[in-house]
Amino acid sequence: MMQAIAWVTFLEGLRNKAVYGITLLAGLMMAFTVVLCGMIMRDVGKVATDFTLSSATFAALLVVLFVGVSSIARDMERKTLYLALSRAVPRWRYLLGRFAGLALLQAAIILLLLGASLLTLVLVRQLYGSFFGSVSFGLVCLAHLFVLLQMVLLTALSVLFSLVASSSFVTFLLTTLSWLIGSSTQAAKQLVENATTEQTAPAIKLLVQAAYYLFPNFSLFDLKTAAAYGLALSPARLGFGLLYGVGYSVAALSLAILLFNRKELT
Amino acid sequence: MIHLDQVSKTFQLAPGKRVTAVQGLSLSVSRGEVFGCIGPNGAGKSTTIKLLLDLIRPDSGSITINGLPTADESSRAAVGYLPESPYIYDFLTAHEYLRYAGRLSGLPAAVISTRSGELLAKLKLEQAADRRISGYSKGMQQRTAIAAALIHNPDLVVLDEPMSGLDPLGRKLVFDLIAELKERGKTVFISSHVLTDIERLCDRVGIIVQGRLWHEGRVAELTMPLEELFLQTVAEAGLDEVK
Known part of the structure; x- marks a missing residue:
């Protein structure tokens, strides 16, 4: 029954016109990369890697915000979840099924965008080989995997927020806020910890540190620089990122299940 | 098959504003019976159904399907539910x-x-x-x-306004389907405003007004048309619109 729920969720995403628009946008951004590299003619490998990975991340983020965020909220608003919950489907199975469907959708889109990214990089290398540099295609693939992990974590958070928010718009705001804060807390924390008391008020320092520990650190999943320069990444670093993403997602989903089990579906 | 025992449910609409949707509701539906649940708008019929399906939880009382508490999802393994408006992907x-x-x-x-x-x-x-x-x-x-x-x-079919939005042909199709379910010995719980269908299809009928069960009995033993009984019951319950 969970597979059935996941499959319907995946189909819902595939049949959403917004997904095609977003994927097309990402494709166009990658195509533009080839043109941009022709204008720069320097470190084109790094530029192309940065651009393609940023396009993939941006597209995946849009899918979470415009497709994933409304998925469960809309189910509750329109009461389409009544069919599943009026059967012998435990609420946790329904929720995990919806999450699995959204994760599968993200995986399909990122796989497609990985193909587009690799094609773009191959094209750029063909056209501007002498300026390409040492881009690691293996790391580009790994970087896309970590983008997927990042978005799966953000999806888990959006599932949690959809159970506490009063509307899908509030879920959208909370998810966007989590992304913005989570993407900048590492840099902000380093900044405030290195600053003196005259430069940063203790209250601000405390707030930034609290945000760092409360919100997920999305910077951990950013492998753009390593992929662009072909830098070696330690298995420990990768392993930690993987465990962090999975662990945080499990925590968010566990809390979501607890809340959903208690929720009155009026 | 279905057993509700002194079930109550109150909703908090706003701080300090509570609405009692169901109070002290007790009713039973036997296996193979077709039970019609009628009442004015806002009587608590849909709330009763949602309590039965564990979509919402009672403040007090107990509800069982086939002897299993409704909090146990396996109680709904053989339940089919049609909500009040079609909620479809x-x-x-x-x-x-x-x-x-x-x-x-x-x-x-x-x-x-x-x-x-x-x-x-x-x-x-x-x-x-x-x-x-x-x-x-x-x-x-x-x-x-x-x-x-x-x-x-399913062995138990719960239908909330099954004729809603249907043209005469659709109504006939659904009516025949429910009659077939009855012939096959299925238990059917129908909530409907179409009293003529309730009279023709149901074995027993219950009238809910302002969250309470005011009348319950066999359709065959009615001494007046169901509509008349409905209006009489609603007036007894003190519902202003009828008075």
């Missing part, structure tokens, strides 16, 4: 929606295929079965939802 076709409904109940693909073919034929949806539900009329969506409620051949 409109990006699916009828075939896909019925496949989904069947898989939720763990039916094998071959059984789903056979059952969906039969139900779509009975509900005159075969021609449209491969079109997206978003292009269906309200009546077609209602009939698709009914098919989804019955795909797994």
Whole structure:
């Protein structure tokens, strides 16, 4: 029954016109990369890697915000979840099924965008080989995997927020806020910890540190620089990122299940 | 099959504003019985159904289906539910929606295929079965939802306003379907405003007004038309609109 729920969720995403628009946008951004590299003619490998990975991340983020965020909220608003919950489907199975469907959708889109990214990089290398540099295609693939992990974590958070928010718009705001804060807390924390008391008020320092520990650190999943320069990444670093993403997602989903089990579906 | 015992439910609408939707409700529906639940708008009929299906939880009292508490999801293994308005994934076709409904109940693909073919034929949806539900009329969506409620051949069928949005042909199709369920010994719980259908289909009827069960009895033993009994009961309950 969970597979059935996941499959319907995946189909819902595939049949959403917004997904095609977003994927097309990402494709166009990658195509533009080839043109941009022709204008720069320097470190084109790094530029192309940065651009393609940023396009993939941006597209995946849009899918979470415009497709994933409304998925469960809309189910509750329109009461389409009544069919599943009026059967012998435990609420946790329904929720995990919806999450699995959204994760599968993200995986399909990122796989497609990985193909587009690799094609773009191959094209750029063909056209501007002498300026390409040492881009690691293996790391580009790994970087896309970590983008997927990042978005799966953000999806888990959006599932949690959809159970506490009063509307899908509030879920959208909370998810966007989590992304913005989570993407900048590492840099902000380093900044405030290195600053003196005259430069940063203790209250601000405390707030930034609290945000760092409360919100997920999305910077951990950013492998753009390593992929662009072909830098070696330690298995420990990768392993930690993987465990962090999975662990945080499990925590968010566990809390979501607890809340959903208690929720009155009026 | 269904047993509600002193069930109460109050909703908090706003700080300091509470509404009692159901109070001290006790009723039983035996296996193979068709029970009609009627009442004015806001009486608590849909709330009673949602309590039965564990979509909401009672503040007090107990509810069981086949002796199992409704908090146990296995109590709903053989339950088919049609909500008050059809809540359907409109990006699916009828075939896909019925496949989904069947898989939720763990039916094998071959059984789903056979059952969906039969139900779509009975509900005159075969021609449209491969079109997206978003292009269906309200009546077609209602009939698709009914098919989804019955795909797994449930022993207990809960229908909340099954005739809603249906034209006369649709009403006849659904009426015949419910009559067939009755003949096959299924237990049916119907909430409806169409009193003539309740009189023709149901074995017993219960009248709920302002969250309480004011009348319960066999349809065959009614001494007046059901509409007259309904209005009389509502007046006894002190509902201002009727007085």
